[in-house]
Amino acid sequence: MPETTYYILAINPGSTSTKIALYENEQEKFRESLEHSNAELARYPTIIAQHTMRKETVLAFLHKHAVDEHRLSAVVGRGGLLPPLRSGAYCVNEAMVDRLCTNPVAEHAANLGAVIAYDLAAPLGIPAYIYDSVSVDELQPIARYSGSPELPRRSLIHALNMRAAAIKTAQKLNKPYREMTLIVAHLGGGISMSVHQGGKMIDIVSDDEGPFSPERTGRVPCIALAELCYSGKFTQREMIKHLRGKGGLIAYLNTNKAVDVQKMIAQGNEEARLIFEAMAYQIAKGIGELATVVKGRVDRIVLTGGVACSEMITTWVKERVEFIAPVEILPGENELESLALGALRVLQGEEQAYDYCE
Secondary structure, three states: OOOOOOEEEEEEEOOOEEEEEEEEOOEEEEEEEEEOOHHHHOOOOOOHHHHHHHHHHHHHHHHHOOOOHHHOOEEEEEOOOOOOEOOOEEEOOHHHHHHHHHOOOOOOOOHHHHHHHHHHHHHHOOOEEEEOOOOEOOOOHHHHOOOOOOOOOOOOOOHHHHHHHHHHHHHHOOOOHHHOOEEEEEEOOOEEEEEEEOOEEEEEEOOOOOOOOOOEOOOOOHHHHHHHHOOOOOOHHHHHHHHEOOOOHHHHHOOOOHHHHHHHHHOOOHHHHHHHHHHHHHHHHHHHHHHHHHOOOOOEEEEEEHHHHOHHHHHHHHHHHOOOOOEEEEEEOOHHHHHHHHHHHHHOOOOOOEEOOO
């Protein structure tokens, strides 16, 4: 029998852009990043209030490229900050849309993914999904303790790209994902890591408790942080921005781009080299930390995300962690592909989508 052809529209809202891609089964037909100016976004009091404007932008683009909406099989959006979810696909329903519109866990551009997907899919009578939401939480009970009852560990990570990289690695090795033990490090503007066992991310290193990154301070000394918070130098909002947005490479070298740091190093900047290597050193420490969760029995270590495009960084990390397990490098964010392929597995019956309920 001929293979069924599915057309999937994937939507990944960012702070100043809406990235979209159309897939025909596994094949990407096109992708585009639709930019939104600061002046345009300033008209909306909240992020979620932008959803109609962004939906109309997507529809206008589809019309411009003569995409027949009625040929779509599904629309999949980036999963936002909902209460803890399982990994995989969820059907977007009115309860999910209402939660994201009226009571999200936090304001985040990813919250728009489900709302726009539902807006587009409902009139067409096709399913809308989210896949591997930011709030995927599969931590084992022992991993939830932080040392302070007031500060429990939360699973807010780059789940979408990490799990997709894990599945892709398992496929490459011709082994079922659920039968492999993997450590995946997402190296982006923020860096987070996860250890996968039995098809679940049983423990993580989030982007505020692990390595510093291009934009995050990562783990810092607790007492010194408390003193800085109460020093009067920063408001609460400024302090959070200092930790998330103005930390890491930006704080040390005034850039969040790995390619800029590599240019500094090529020009003989030894401080830049030491800082860049320190980031790789901390990434390797985080991987080693997660290896202890599974008693060192790791099948593969996977490096993914935009910073994994840096051969300098990946080489430094590999040198420190290859004694644990072989290292696979899958550079890039790959979020649109991850969304589309996740939805495709549901449409083809390889996975079951969960129903969302409060």
